[in-house]
Amino acid sequence: MGAYNRQAIIFCLFVAFGGFLFGYDIGVISGCLIMPDFIDRFGELDANGKKYLSASRQSTITSLLSAGTFVGSLAQAFTADSFGRKGSIRIWSVVFTLGVVIQTATERSMAQITIGRFVAGLGVGALSALVPLYNGEAAPKRIRGAMLVLYQLQIIFGLFLSYVLDLATHSISNSASWKIPVGLQMLWGLMLIVGISFLPESPRHLLGTGRNEEALAALCYINDLPADDPIVQEALAELDLALKAENEGGKATWLECFSTNSNMWKRTINGMMLQFIQQLNGQNFYYYYGDTFFKAAGTSLSPYVIQVILGAVSLAATIPALHIIESWGRRRSLLVGAVAQATCALIAGVVGHETLATESYISEHGTAGLTTRNKQGGDVLITFAVLHVMSFSAWWGPTPWVYLGESFPLRVRPKAIALGSATNWVWNFLLGYFAPKIAAQIGPLILLIFFGCLVFGFFYVYFAIPEVKGLSLEEVDELYRSGVKPWNSASWKPAAKRTRMIGGKKIVNGEIVDADFGDDSATATPPNDPIDVEEKGGDEKHVETTA
Numbered sequence: 001m002g003a004y005n006r007q008a009i010i011f012c013l014f015v016a017f018g019g020f021l022f023g024y025d026i027g028v029i030s031g032c033l034i035m036p037d038f039i040d041r042f043g044e045l046d047a048n049g050k051k052y053l054s055a056s057r058q059s060t061i062t063s064l065l066s067a068g069t070f071v072g073s074l075a076q077a078f079t080a081d082s083f084g085r086k087g088s089i090r091i092w093s094v095v096f097t098l099g100v101v102i103q104t105a106t107e108r109s110m111a112q113i114t115i116g117r118f119v120a121g122l123g124v125g126a127l128s129a130l131v132p133l134y135n136g137e138a139a140p141k142r143i144r145g146a147m148l149v150l151y152q153l154q155i156i157f158g159l160f161l162s163y164v165l166d167l168a169t170h171s172i173s174n175s176a177s178w179k180i181p182v183g184l185q186m187l188w189g190l191m192l193i194v195g196i197s198f199l200p201e202s203p204r205h206l207l208g209t210g211r212n213e214e215a216l217a218a219l220c221y222i223n224d225l226p227a228d229d230p231i232v233q234e235a236l237a238e239l240d241l242a243l244k245a246e247n248e249g250g251k252a253t254w255l256e257c258f259s260t261n262s263n264m265w266k267r268t269i270n271g272m273m274l275q276f277i278q279q280l281n282g283q284n285f286y287y288y289y290g291d292t293f294f295k296a297a298g299t300s301l302s303p304y305v306i307q308v309i310l311g312a313v314s315l316a317a318t319i320p321a322l323h324i325i326e327s328w329g330r331r332r333s334l335l336v337g338a339v340a341q342a343t344c345a346l347i348a349g350v351v352g353h354e355t356l357a358t359e360s361y362i363s364e365h366g367t368a369g370l371t372t373r374n375k376q377g378g379d380v381l382i383t384f385a386v387l388h389v390m391s392f393s394a395w396w397g398p399t400p401w402v403y404l405g406e407s408f409p410l411r412v413r414p415k416a417i418a419l420g421s422a423t424n425w426v427w428n429f430l431l432g433y434f435a436p437k438i439a440a441q442i443g444p445l446i447l448l449i450f451f452g453c454l455v456f457g458f459f460y461v462y463f464a465i466p467e468v469k470g471l472s473l474e475e476v477d478e479l480y481r482s483g484v485k486p487w488n489s490a491s492w493k494p495a496a497k498r499t500r501m502i503g504g505k506k507i508v509n510g511e512i513v514d515a516d517f518g519d520d521s522a523t524a525t526p527p528n529d530p531i532d533v534e535e536k537g538g539d540e541k542h543v544e545t546t547a
Contacts, residue, residue: 068121
């Protein structure tokens with residue numbers, strides 16, 4: 001990726017820690033739901049006087065986080081502009097930490113733990129929008145996709161660590177079994193609160209609020225280059241011109257996200273649809289209820305061990321996504337991922353339905369009464385569950401967030417990203433609340449619902465999602481204005497190629513070509529319109545060619 005991108009990678013990796021909070025939270029609650037002490041404190045009595053967690057209570061505990069995330073993802077649109085991206089991350093990290101304190105302090109109050117999860121969800125939801133917003137604005141365009149993938153990588157790392165800690169503590173006979181993994185989230189929140197203080201604000205936000213010197217300093221920090229370096233000067237000048245063009249229309253409204261100007265409505269709908277499809281492709285069902293669901297598989301492995309395996313596989317599959325997102329592009333990643341996951345969901349659903357024992361049978365006879373056929377079917381289900389989450393982690397996990405972070409101009413970006421994130425959390429809530437109830441009625445056949453959503457997702461991506469790999473945020477505008485068909489967008493090029501000589505470097509459409517063309521040194525000022533280039537002044541050499 002180049003030496004000058006090292007600082008940007010470190011910067012974006014830490015900002016993406018906001019995703020770790022989300023991943024850890026959804027993973028840790030999955031294990032808590034089957035811990036004996038947790039069930040004893042928050043369960044209800046069955047007909048035999050034994051405590052159990054009903055599907056309704058599981059749904060409430062799990063889904064209240066998602067209800068909070070929906071509110072938080074929308075609320076951050078107001079704080080992101082008022083307090084900046086950095087300040088907003090700090091504010092919502094405090095809210096998240098407060099929610100964890102409420103959960104950890106409870107003893108037997110169902111109301112308190114659900115309120116705590118809702119408050120924590122406010123922070124998680126806000127961070128889910130702020131991280132792609134912040135990293136999308138700060139990352140150099142040649143590695144922007146990979147930097148946005150870091151959010152998903154942190155989510156999966158959080159999941160994996162939570163599964164490991166659940167495995168380590170589940171055998172403790174008192175409340176420490178669940179309070180230790182839940183309470184550790186206070187440390188994660190404090191790490192983000194303190195760490196963000198040492199990072200610069202988004203250069204786009206700084207420039208947009210008239211803090212030009214700070215914007216220049218932020219670009220220098222992120223790129224680890226001096227202020228007079230051509231890369232820094234090019235980035236600053238392009239930001240300045242883009243901001244002036246974007247701000248001519250005044251303050252953006254929510255309705256502008258659905259305007260026909262530059263096909264903004266299409267971008268917003270695409271962002272929301274990708275988040276919708278991401279939530280309904282099955283992987284979160286395994287994350288949330290895998291421990292409970294795998295009990296019926298009859299495997300000799302503990303459900304906690306299976307979750308650790310799922311987490312490890314997800315983490316391992318997300319790392320190559322840092323390269324895949326830039327080499328394959330966004331469309332190809334989504335299309336291949338839809339086919340792979342749909343295949344896994346279909347096989348797991350059909351085989352599971354035909355071979356697994358019912359929940360009532362297991363309750364009456366226990367796992368010792370399972371037949372060889374039951375166990376073989378369980379092995380098939382677990383195998384394809386692993387392949388399913390592996391495919392998700394490599395393709396559908398990161399790519400919708402990447403698309404969300406790179407598809408909108410600055411003036412509407414906080415609101416448009418908020419709408420996409422809110423869509424994610426609405427369906428996350430609905431999945432968390434209704435999935436256990438549906439699974440209780442139809443068992444593994446619930447996976448066929450996810451299969452249908454993935455088939456729909458394949459066709460939606462093919463006909464609606466353009467390829468934006470390698471384009472600057474300004475060139476994405478031009479792509480949408482051009483009206484190119486999504487299936488032809490991979491070969492689309494900007495209508496004009498801008499070639500400039502700055503500081504002895506040749507710059508083509510904002511990319512530095514590794515060649516020395518003299519000792520010219522000047523500050524780059526991009527054209528007012530990326531298609532109609534006409535630039536003079538200083539010692540800058542400017543040539544325009546048609547792409």
